[in-house]
Amino acid sequence: MAGTVTLARRDGIVVITVDNPPVNTITAAVRADLNAALDEIGRAASPRALLLRCAGKTYFSGADIGEFAGPPKEAEYRALWARFENQPVPVVVAMHGTVLGGGLELALACHYRLAAADARLGLPEVTLGIIPGAGGTQRLPRLIGVERSLDLILSAKPVSAREARALGFIDAVIEGDLLEGALQYTRDLLDSGGGVRRTSERPVDPSTATEQIIARMKARAEREFPNRVAGATAIEAVLASLSLPLAEGLAFEERLANRSKDTPESRGAIHMFFAERESRRVRDLPPGVAARPVRSAGIVGSGTMGGGIAMCFANAGLPAVLVDADEPALQRGLATISRNYDSMVKRGRIDEAEKARRMALIQGTLDYKGLSQADVVIEAVFENMELKRRIFAALDKVARPGAVLASNTSTLDVAQIAQATSRPEDVIGMHFFSPANVMPLLEVVRTDLTSASTIQTVMELSRPLRKTPVLARVCYGFIGNRMMEGYAREAERMLLEGATPRAIDTVLEQWGMAMGILAVFDMAGVDVGVNVHKANAERYPPDPTYYQADFALAEAGRFGQKSGKGYYRYEAGDRKRHDDPEAIALIAQRAQKLGIAPQAHSNQEILERCLYPLINEGFRILEEGVAQRASDIDVVWCAGYGFPRYRGGPLFYAEEIGLATVLKGIESYRARFGPMHWEPAALLVDLVRQNKTIAAWEGEKKTA
Numbered sequence: 001m002a003g004t005v006t007l008a009r010r011d012g013i014v015v016i017t018v019d020n021p022p023v024n025t026i027t028a029a030v031r032a033d034l035n036a037a038l039d040e041i042g043r044a045a046s047p048r049a050l051l052l053r054c055a056g057k058t059y060f061s062g063a064d065i066g067e068f069a070g071p072p073k074e075a076e077y078r079a080l081w082a083r084f085e086n087q088p089v090p091v092v093v094a095m096h097g098t099v100l101g102g103g104l105e106l107a108l109a110c111h112y113r114l115a116a117a118d119a120r121l122g123l124p125e126v127t128l129g130i131i132p133g134a135g136g137t138q139r140l141p142r143l144i145g146v147e148r149s150l151d152l153i154l155s156a157k158p159v160s161a162r163e164a165r166a167l168g169f170i171d172a173v174i175e176g177d178l179l180e181g182a183l184q185y186t187r188d189l190l191d192s193g194g195g196v197r198r199t200s201e202r203p204v205d206p207s208t209a210t211e212q213i214i215a216r217m218k219a220r221a222e223r224e225f226p227n228r229v230a231g232a233t234a235i236e237a238v239l240a241s242l243s244l245p246l247a248e249g250l251a252f253e254e255r256l257a258n259r260s261k262d263t264p265e266s267r268g269a270i271h272m273f274f275a276e277r278e279s280r281r282v283r284d285l286p287p288g289v290a291a292r293p294v295r296s297a298g299i300v301g302s303g304t305m306g307g308g309i310a311m312c313f314a315n316a317g318l319p320a321v322l323v324d325a326d327e328p329a330l331q332r333g334l335a336t337i338s339r340n341y342d343s344m345v346k347r348g349r350i351d352e353a354e355k356a357r358r359m360a361l362i363q364g365t366l367d368y369k370g371l372s373q374a375d376v377v378i379e380a381v382f383e384n385m386e387l388k389r390r391i392f393a394a395l396d397k398v399a400r401p402g403a404v405l406a407s408n409t410s411t412l413d414v415a416q417i418a419q420a421t422s423r424p425e426d427v428i429g430m431h432f433f434s435p436a437n438v439m440p441l442l443e444v445v446r447t448d449l450t451s452a453s454t455i456q457t458v459m460e461l462s463r464p465l466r467k468t469p470v471l472a473r474v475c476y477g478f479i480g481n482r483m484m485e486g487y488a489r490e491a492e493r494m495l496l497e498g499a500t501p502r503a504i505d506t507v508l509e510q511w512g513m514a515m516g517i518l519a520v521f522d523m524a525g526v527d528v529g530v531n532v533h534k535a536n537a538e539r540y541p542p543d544p545t546y547y548q549a550d551f552a553l554a555e556a557g558r559f560g561q562k563s564g565k566g567y568y569r570y571e572a573g574d575r576k577r578h579d580d581p582e583a584i585a586l587i588a589q590r591a592q593k594l595g596i597a598p599q600a601h602s603n604q605e606i607l608e609r610c611l612y613p614l615i616n617e618g619f620r621i622l623e624e625g626v627a628q629r630a631s632d633i634d635v636v637w638c639a640g641y642g643f644p645r646y647r648g649g650p651l652f653y654a655e656e657i658g659l660a661t662v663l664k665g666i667e668s669y670r671a672r673f674g675p676m677h678w679e680p681a682a683l684l685v686d687l688v689r690q691n692k693t694i695a696a697w698e699g700e701k702k703t704a
Helices: 028-043 065-069 074-085 102-109 136-155 161-167 178-191 211-224 230-240 246-261 264-278 304-315 327-346 352-360 385-398 414-418 452-461 480-496 501-511 517-524 526-535 548-555 581-594 603-624 630-640 650-657 659-673 682-690 694-703
Strands: 005-010 013-018 049-054 091-095 098-100 112-116 120-122 172-174 297-300 320-323 362-365 376-379 404-407 427-432 441-446 468-473
Touching (some): 005 028, 013 028, 065 264, 074 102, 091 102, 091 178, 098 102, 102 136, 112 178, 136 211, 136 246, 161 172, 211 230, 264 650, 304 320, 304 327, 304 352, 304 362, 304 427, 327 352, 327 362, 376 385, 376 452, 385 404, 385 414, 404 414, 404 452, 414 427, 427 452, 441 452, 441 630, 468 630, 480 501, 480 548, 480 603, 480 630, 501 517, 501 603, 517 526, 526 548, 603 630, 603 659, 603 682, 630 650, 630 694, 650 659
Parallel strands (some): 013 049, 091 112, 297 320, 404 427
Antiparallel strands (some): 427 441
């Protein structure tokens, strides 16, 4: 057959092979070709069995998420799955790679399920604010019961082939060649008299859905999915499998699935799904520009950031040379890396042999000449322009021609750093987030002189490093930290007005931020923020209250978790936050000194005063062209700053609640506090005045 599906006969078994690269998404074309293949099989001599498989690196990775914005497609999936389930001969499915969502749901409709040893299988739909809508909530409970089904659906994490076998929704794990192993399994099945075995004909075991189990699952959904309904909706759908025949259950599932698509959480999560893929595309690079090969790396600085960056390369199988100024510092850095890997071993993420392999990829040296063969060199020392320029001048002398020279700066002007070299076209910012070996975001900062090849190299390098790259132009703080200024400023100002750290952080966390901003300062180090603000004092408005809560605590030796006290108090060896009257008293004393009168703050005011400046600065960044697109700004904050993915990022959220609402709020605070910090961005004002969306503005700009 033509298209994405081919048919072949082996010993009377019809092998159906789907090839829709890169990840065998179940698109409309694949569905049409599978239907045509079943028609062709029906016209030919009756086979003994059918074997469904995929070519390429993975079995079906899921449904086509691009279809979610259009008319519902569940009926198409349901009809196609039913054709496989109702075949008169055994239907065996052989899975490999990443088996997710609709791909797994199709397998559940087949009669026998096999998986390669390295396969990973799961139903991740709740992470997109939706539920499995192609039979997953109805067929899976018929195989493994309600409790295990909800465990899999609510966790949204794929399980290994062996775990799937133990759970009971696959029949065998195939070692070695999957196709040959699946054919042999099918032959053995036929020889033993095994026949059609339809999931739809199985009842759901009621003992897997006791009142206690249901109560526990509902409590879990409420705990793990705050401000969201997908978890509760998934439970509602799965419980329906207890009482409804499959056909009615599938129709009920479809209604719930379509309802879940029309929620703010689904819109936000799906926006982020596409935004993260779009962020890798650089709009103005010339066609055909090639990335340089990166086979090895060098890192200058073996502290927290440098060590984490070295781990990123080792985790990707790339050798890295770690340089520091003195032996004790270098050994401390290597020891920290070793402890981090020990923690991964302890948690079962890697074994001792893998730890040894990765550690062997990281070499330490005190000599810059050790960087002479590296394809990319990343400077990761503390934020000091003079020091960074000295390092880049030294790198210019030892790095090989064509090597990418990158700075891990979080705020400084990369163009000034590049001027210390004779090759500014090779210089770029690579801003990793701490801990660098964990956090997915990578801000890639281009200067006006950075070459297209250098940009493309770093954007492509992000893939093996397992980072989500976002391209930015040079400005103070780039995208993320520049937007952080107003967000944190208002949190600290409200402290001076009498709000407590707990009150502010609780509002932010209950709204969905991964961590309240004041707890973040304690984790990062209150003194770190103070030093940055002292070093850049000329950049800030003439506001005597600016970040004074930080200054008050730092002057009292309260540096956060590392000193056991900051905005909160911490017990030895425990990162749990404890309210501390001493911190509140110090901030109150500073407020009195500054003449700031105490006032009450509603939860709504706390939320608005933190989020609106963040959003407002995002509009300025977008208008100035610091970010390529609005969705890139959303990616930065969701991937790097704990902004809830289900809210879609700051600018997406602004449109969800209404740009006019945001502008009205900013103007109301301008009336209270003056224009120094509360002048609305010109782009925001224009969009509201013209009743225009961000997407429309971007479209006009692109075609201008």
